[in-house]
Amino acid sequence: MVVNFEILMKNLLFIFLLFFSISVFAQNSLPPILKNYWKKTEFTTKDGSKIYNENFRNAQFDIKFIDDDSLLLISENKATKYAYKYKDSLLVFKEFVLKLRSVSEIQLVLDQANEDDPTKALKIIFEPKKLNDLTYSPEVYTSKNGEKVYKVVFGKLEPYFFDKTRTPMDYIFEKFGFPEYKRAGFVVRFVVTKKGDLKGVKVLASSNDRYNQKLVEAVNKTKGKWIPAEFMGENVNVEVEYDFNLGYTERKPDPGVDSLAYSLTYYDYGTELFERGSYRQAERYYQKAIDYNPLNVNAYYQHAASNIFLRKKEEACKDYEQLIFLEQKKAKTLYDKYCK
Numbered sequence: 001m002v003v004n005f006e007i008l009m010k011n012l013l014f015i016f017l018l019f020f021s022i023s024v025f026a027q028n029s030l031p032p033i034l035k036n037y038w039k040k041t042e043f044t045t046k047d048g049s050k051i052y053n054e055n056f057r058n059a060q061f062d063i064k065f066i067d068d069d070s071l072l073l074i075s076e077n078k079a080t081k082y083a084y085k086y087k088d089s090l091l092v093f094k095e096f097v098l099k100l101r102s103v104s105e106i107q108l109v110l111d112q113a114n115e116d117d118p119t120k121a122l123k124i125i126f127e128p129k130k131l132n133d134l135t136y137s138p139e140v141y142t143s144k145n146g147e148k149v150y151k152v153v154f155g156k157l158e159p160y161f162f163d164k165t166r167t168p169m170d171y172i173f174e175k176f177g178f179p180e181y182k183r184a185g186f187v188v189r190f191v192v193t194k195k196g197d198l199k200g201v202k203v204l205a206s207s208n209d210r211y212n213q214k215l216v217e218a219v220n221k222t223k224g225k226w227i228p229a230e231f232m233g234e235n236v237n238v239e240v241e242y243d244f245n246l247g248y249t250e251r252k253p254d255p256g257v258d259s260l261a262y263s264l265t266y267y268d269y270g271t272e273l274f275e276r277g278s279y280r281q282a283e284r285y286y287q288k289a290i291d292y293n294p295l296n297v298n299a300y301y302q303h304a305a306s307n308i309f310l311r312k313k314e315e316a317c318k319d320y321e322q323l324i325f326l327e328q329k330k331a332k333t334l335y336d337k338y339c340k
Contacts, residue, residue, distance in 0.1 A: 030068060030086050031103065037064040037230060038108050038126035046111050046121035060155050063126065072160075072227070077167050079160035079227050098124070106131060130233045132156070138231070139277055149191055149237045150229070151277050155310070159192035159238050160227040168222060169242055175218035176211075178246060184208045186215055186244040194235035196226045204241070215244070243281045263293035270302060279309040297328055304334070313338060 040061040043051050062074040071093060072079045084093035089100040090113060097114040101123070108126040115121035139151040152158050161168040178184065187205040190198055201219045203212040228235040270285030286303035289296050304319035317339035323331030 030065065033103055033105070034100075034108070035065045036108075037129040038062060039129050039132045040124060041127050041132075042125040044123045044125070046115075046123050048123070051122075061124070062129070074160055077154065077158060077161060077169075078163050080164050081162075129230060133232050143191075143237070147193075147237055149239050150231060152229075152238050152240045153277050154280050157229055157231055157236075157238060159196070159229045159240065161222070162225045162227055168240075169244070171222060171225075172215075172218045172242070173244065175221045176215055176244075177218075178211060178214075178244075182208075182246070184211065184244075184246045186211070186246075187241065188215055188219055188244070189239060189241045190219055191237055191239050192226045192228065193237050194228045196224075196228045198223045198226065200239075241276075241278055241281070243284070245284070259292040263289045263296045263299065266292065267296060267299050267302070270299070270306075274302060274306060279306045282306045283310065295326070297323065297326060300326075301331075308338060 040059070043059070045051060060075050064072040064074060064079075066072055066081075069083055069085075070081055071084050072081055073094070082093040084091060086092075091098045091100060091110065097112070098110040099113040101109040101111050103109070106127060110124045110126070112121040112123070133156075136153065136156060138153050138157050140148055141151075143149050150157055161171065163171060166174070172188075185205070185207045186203060188201065188203050190201040193199060198220065201216050203215055206212050206215075229238040230236065266285045266289040270282045270289060273279075273285060274282035283303060283306035286299045286306060289299035290303060293299070300319045300323050304316040304323075307313070307316035307319070317335065320331045320335040320339060324335060
């Protein structure tokens with residue numbers, strides 16, 4: 001048998017290149033300790049300097065490793081699945097190139113590896129979600145079927161919406177199809193079960209009952225897109241509430257409106273939401289109470305408290321500064337506690 005030397009060499013070269021590429025780009029095994037649900041606790045620069053950019057400071061940026069080659073990036077109440085590579089302590093996914101700086105049972109530290117300037121490169125510090133869950137006590141009740149149901153705590157205890165571009169509120173509003181020229185306000189509540197199912201969709205408040213059923217139908221269209229909430233390492237049922245304020249209360253008070261009465265009404269709405277742990281919605285209502293009555297001292301205090309829970313410290317401090325200007329003694333103590 002005559003062997004074509006040129007073809008043989010080409011085949012050998014192909015086999016060599018194939019073996020070389022596999023060995024070079026093969027993924028190292030992710031350290032078992034990394035296979036966890038990590039919640040971002042802090043952004044700094046690589047050299048440890050504090051970052052004042054609010055987009056970073058208030059960003060929710062959590063990572064959950066779901067298998068050996070994919071992870072969930074969790075942000076703004078939505079989860080997106082990405083393939084990742086891990087080799088030589090480098091974690092690469094999306095546009096991120098992150099260097100594993102340290103990892104333990106209580107903390108994960110990643111450095112931005114594709115930026116050489118240590119004053120610009122980011123350092124991201126995480127803690128395990130199970131550890132973070134020890135820092136708060138969510139409200140919980142027992143449903144008619146005997147199941148425990150937790151009240152949502154946005155940013156801490158919430159189900160995640162599986163969509164690359166839209167938050168659940170954006171998605172629901174898109175399916176709602178409410179006329180742009182109309183003004184209205186709706187509050188809708190539902191439960192995302194520990195299996196990711198949707199139950200008990202109900203419109204709690206509405207300024208236009210004609211559209212209530214359309215809102216319920218829009219919420220039901222999210223079925224199949226939810227990832228269950230986790231608490232202490234287990235999937236749990238969570239009650240979610242969204243406030244669709246479609247320009248209904250954005251109009252400035254008419255001169256004939258009793259601003260003090262409106263302020264008290266919005267303060268009461270805010271307090272009800274605050275007591276249920278709906279701090280994001282409560283903050284909006286407290287702001288409206290302030291807009292109607294800039295001397296509503298209680299609204300400033302509660303607006304600040306809502307922002308503290310939302311980790312918007314700078315906004316809370318502005319409230320305390322205004323209260324100090326209004327000669328409120330307690331505000332000075334709170335300012336010293338949270339703002340210094």
